[in-house]
Amino acid sequence: MTGIGERPLRADAQRNRDLVVAAAGRAFTKCGLEATLEGIAKDAGVGIGTLYRHFPTRELLIEAAYRNELAAVCEASVELLKQLPPDRALRAWMDRFIDYMARKRGMADALRAVFASGANPYAQSLELLVGAVQPLLDAGAAAGQIRPDISAGDMLVGISGVAGAAADDREQAGRLLDLLMDGLRYRA
16 A cells, blocks of 8 residues: 555565565464564565565554454455345354454554554544445345344444453354344344
C-alpha cells in the first residue's frame, strides 16, 4: 500500500511486502514482542534489508500486520455472501471474526507497543467491521432468514462477547455462535 503522492510498488516489491506482512502477523500472534525481525524476514523468504525498506520501524510492521488481519476479516463478508445463502454467510463470517479476535489477542503486547509509539492501529477498526457485517445482516433480513432489527454494532458486541467468553475453547465458541444465530433467526 502506498501513501498519497507515492508511486505504486512494483509487482515484486508488493509481493515481498505482502509476504513480510503475512509472516509478521503469524510471528506477532504466536510470539508477541518476542518475535524477531530477522525471523520474520526469514519466514517471509526475504532479506532483513527488504523488511526494513518497507517497514523502517517495528511499530510500523506490527500495525501493518494488524491492519492486514482486519482487512482479511472485513473482505471475507463480501466473498461469503457470493458463495453462501445470507444466514450461512453470516455464521461463517462469525467464525472468521472469532479467529481474528484470537489473532488480535495474540498480538496484544505487540499492539501495545504501537500505542506507546503514539499510533492507534484501531482508529478505523469499528467502522470497517460495521461495514463488513452490515451487508450480511441486510442480506439475511431481506431473505427473511434473520431478524431485521439487529444493528451491526450490537452484532459485533455479541460476537466479541463470545470471543472473550470462549477465548481458549474454540468448540464452545462455535456452540455460542450457534445460539447467537438462533437468536438472530427468532422472529425473522
